[in-house]
Amino acid sequence: MFNMQKQNTICPLCKQKAHAVSNITIKAMIKKDKLKEFPNYDGFNFCKTPDCTTIYFKKEVIINQRHLIKDVGQKEWSKEHKVCYCFNWTKTNIIGKLLLNKNTNILNQLKEKKKNSKCNCIEKNPSGKCCSNDIKEIINELKSKFIF
Numbered sequence: 001m002f003n004m005q006k007q008n009t010i011c012p013l014c015k016q017k018a019h020a021v022s023n024i025t026i027k028a029m030i031k032k033d034k035l036k037e038f039p040n041y042d043g044f045n046f047c048k049t050p051d052c053t054t055i056y057f058k059k060e061v062i063i064n065q066r067h068l069i070k071d072v073g074q075k076e077w078s079k080e081h082k083v084c085y086c087f088n089w090t091k092t093n094i095i096g097k098l099l100l101n102k103n104t105n106i107l108n109q110l111k112e113k114k115k116n117s118k119c120n121c122i123e124k125n126p127s128g129k130c131c132s133n134d135i136k137e138i139i140n141e142l143k144s145k146f147i148f
């Protein structure tokens with residue numbers, strides 16, 4: 001089993017904190033042609049800064065959107081802004097659900113879905129992580145604009 005590194009790494013471009021991703025995520029996200037350049041897929045980090053062009057990096061290597069098979073929803077150029085890659089929830093879907101229900105049971109819905117689990121964030125989400133924190137951020141962003 002992959003052992004997630006605890007320490008945060010800094011993106012060489014935007015200088016913001018990034019997190020380590022599993023080689024499983026790298027293998028699932030990067031185009032085959034690009035993957036061939038690496039002896040192994042360990043040690044990569046993911047940068048989630050919306051306006052930073054870095055997706056993954058390690059040492060002198062930087063991976064951009066064009067090297068990936070999927071659109072990275074966390075980035076500002078994303079057309080869809082997909083948040084939950086396991087159940088195909090986009091930012092627009094989520095905001096719609098939130099505004100409709102005026103509450104935030106959306107995280108519970110996600111937990112329920114995860115129980116009957118077809119969830120596979122490590123291979124499906126470019127961040128390699130569960131989207132619940134991303135959903136929390138959207139909720140907080142909305143809360144700062146509207147009063148629930």
Ligand SMILES: [Zn+2]
Binds near residue numbers: 011016048054
């Ligand atoms: Zn960055």
